[in-house]
Every structure is written in C-alpha cells, then in structure tokens.
Amino acid sequence: xxxxxxxxxxxxxxxxxxxxxxxxxxxxxxxxxxxxxxxxxxxxxxxxxxxxxxxxxxxxxxxxxxxxxxxxxxxxxxxxxxxxxxxxxxxxxxxxxxxxxxxxxxxxxxxxxxxxxxxxxxxxxxxxxxxxxxxxxxxxxxxxxxxxxxxxxxxxxxxxxxxxxxxxxxxxxxxxxxxxxxxxxxxxxxxxxxxxxxxxxxxxxxxxxxxxxxxxxxxxxxxxxxxxxxxxxxxxxxxxxxxxxxxxxxxxxxxxxxxxxxxxxxxx
Numbered sequence: 001x002x003x004x005x006x007x008x009x010x011x012x013x014x015x016x017x018x019x020x021x022x023x024x025x026x027x028x029x030x031x032x033x034x035x036x037x038x039x040x041x042x043x044x045x046x047x048x049x050x051x052x053x054x055x056x057x058x059x060x061x062x063x064x065x066x067x068x069x070x071x072x073x074x075x076x077x078x079x080x081x082x083x084x085x086x087x088x089x090x091x092x093x094x095x096x097x098x099x100x101x102x103x104x105x106x107x108x109x110x111x112x113x114x115x116x117x118x119x120x121x122x123x124x125x126x127x128x129x130x131x132x133x134x135x136x137x138x139x140x141x142x143x144x145x146x147x148x149x150x151x152x153x154x155x156x157x158x159x160x161x162x163x164x165x166x167x168x169x170x171x172x173x174x175x176x177x178x179x180x181x182x183x184x185x186x187x188x189x190x191x192x193x194x195x196x197x198x199x200x201x202x203x204x205x206x207x208x209x210x211x212x213x214x215x216x217x218x219x220x221x222x223x224x225x226x227x228x229x230x231x232x233x234x235x236x237x238x239x240x241x242x243x244x245x246x247x248x249x250x251x252x253x254x255x256x257x258x259x260x261x262x263x264x265x266x267x268x
Contacts, residue, residue: 037070037129039245041236044075049082049103049114052122056187059124064185070129071250072239073122074232077114081205084109084178094204107188109163109178111205117196117217119228119235122189123243130243132184138163138177140242141190145175147238148192148231154221165192172216173201192235195219195226 044052052075062068079100081092084107091111094100100113114120121144127137145165146156156165156174165175175192198215219226240247 036244036246039070039072039240039243039247040068040250041072041247042074042250043232044073046076046078046116049077049080049101052077052120053105053187056122056124060182060185060187063124063126064183070123070125070243070245072124072236072245072247073120074235075120075122076116076118076228077120078116079200080114081111081200082107082114082178083111087111092205098204100200100204105178105180105188107178107180109176112176112178112191113200113205114191115196115200117194117219117228119192119194119231120189121192121235121239123186123239125186125243127181127184127186134179134181137186138179141177141179142175144235144238144242145190145192147241148235149174149218151234151238152218152222152226152231154218167216167221170214172214172221174216174218174221192231193217194228194231 047055052073056073059068059071059073063071081094081100081102083092083102083104085105087110092102094102123141125137127133130137130140142156142158142163142165149156149165155168157168157171159166159171163177164173166173175190177190178188180187193216195217198217198220201215202213217226218231236247239245
C-alpha cells in the first residue's frame with residue numbers, strides 16, 4: 001500500500017456522449033442454451049482488498065487446472081483506492097489524513113474507489129468456456145449490471161468507447177469494470193455503487209481518468225436507502241443468466257474471509 005501526493009487537476013475534457021441500452025436496436029430473442037455450466041458462488045461480506053486478491057489468485061489457479069468450476073465472489077471492501085495498469089500520474093489526489101488504503105493492482109483500467117455500500121463482483125471464469133473474447137466478456141459484465149439495475153426499475157446505459165455502466169443524461173457513472181486474464185481465466189470484475197458517498201471518486205481521485213464525470217449510486221437514483229444485501233440476489237441472478245451458470249454455494253457467510261483453509265487447498 002502507499003499514499004499519493006496531491007497533483008494539480010488536468011483540464012476538463014469534452015462532455016461524454018451516452019448511448020442508452022434501452023435505445024439500442026433489439027436483438028432477436030435468444031433461445032436458452034440447453035447447456036448450463038455448474039459454478040460456485042460465495043458471499044464473503046466485507047473483505048480487505050489485498051486478502052481478496054490473494055483469494056482470487058488461489059481460486060483462479062484451481063479453475064485453470066480444472067480442479068474447481070467457475071467461481072463467482074460477491075463482497076464489499078473497506079475504503080480502498082485501487083490503481084489499474086493504465087493509471088496515470090495526477091489521478092490520485094487524496095487529502096492528508098484521509099482514512100483510505102491505496103493499492104496497486106494488475107487489473108486493467110485506471111484508478112477507482114471501493115468502499116462499504118458498494119457491491120463488488122469477482123467472476124473467476126474460464127473464458128475458454130465463454131467465448132475467449134475479452135471485449136465480449138466486458139460487455140457481458142455490463143449486461144449483468146444492466147439486468148441488476150433493471151430489477152430495481154433503473155435503466156443502465158453504456159458510453160461509446162468506455163467500459164462500465166452509467167445512468168441517463170447527464171451522464172452519471174454507477175458501475176466500474178476492470179479485469180485481468182491469465183491463461184483465459186478472469187480475475188477482478190465489477191463494482192456497483194449501491195449506497196455510498198460518491199465524493200471519493202472525484203475528491204480523492206480522478207476516477208477512471210474521467211475528468212468531467214460525475215458518479216452516482218442506486219440509492220441516490222431511487223431516492224431511498226438500499227443495502228448491498230438487497231441487491232446481491234438480483235446480481236447473482238443476472239450473472240447466472242448472462243454467463244449461463246448454475247450456482248452451488250460455497251461457505252462464505254462468516255464476517256470477512258471464511259476461516260477454513262479450503263481456498264488455499266483448492267489449487268493444490
């Protein structure tokens with residue numbers, strides 16, 4: 001972990017143009033596949049970012065070896081700024097005394113913020129079973145987020161040339177995506193703002209390198225409080241639908257990472 005010094009803000013870019021998923025041409029109705037992939041799912045509660053990365057590495061190794069099926073993690077992180085491989089100098093401007101961890105990571109993308117009230121989904125999938133197409137994988141993650149929002153009456157949108165999900169104009173980003181692939185097995189994933197203060201996205205960092213962007217949450221858009229526990233079932237159903245997964249539960253209900261050494265043994 002490290003802390004970054006303050007840097008002057010870069011010049012504001014031109015406004016982003018939004019393309020609503022609702023406005024896109026409708027594709028033909030997809031006939032459900034008769035092939036459903038068995039998968040594990042884990043609900044881990046609040047987990048330190050670096051501990052979650054270690055867990056992902058262990059599970060990804062096991063998935064790569066065929067020791068376990070695709071595995072999807074749902075969790076929250078304490079206040080953490082993560083720096084993707086494309087993070088540029090000047091993006092991080094955390095004020096002195098801010099109680100936040102700063103972690104460099106191997107995922108794609110730039111800087112982002114995680115905190116309580118944000119639903120984080122890490123799908124550890126063997127993309128050899130899901131198309132071997134990184135762009136399609138990111139679009140599928142966006143589709144899972146859009147379906148999750150739709151379960152609460154919210155219409156997600158995509159922005160041409162960018163990854164993530166936004167609300168309607170004026171553009172307000174509600175979910176970020178950053179992934180890493182090794183031997184076609186994915187780690188990292190998406191972060192959906194359920195009910196959290198969006199100020200760190202602009203006050204502590206220039207999130208995703210977007211100097212003119214604003215950020216929002218499901219609770220703000222709905223005008224009411226909302227918990228991660230309320231949203232998780234819809235998120236699980238959406239991931240299962242988009243990637244054609246049939247989930248079996250792995251133990252993960254204890255606070256934080258479950259105490260069993262199972263995850264360390266899975267890759268052996």
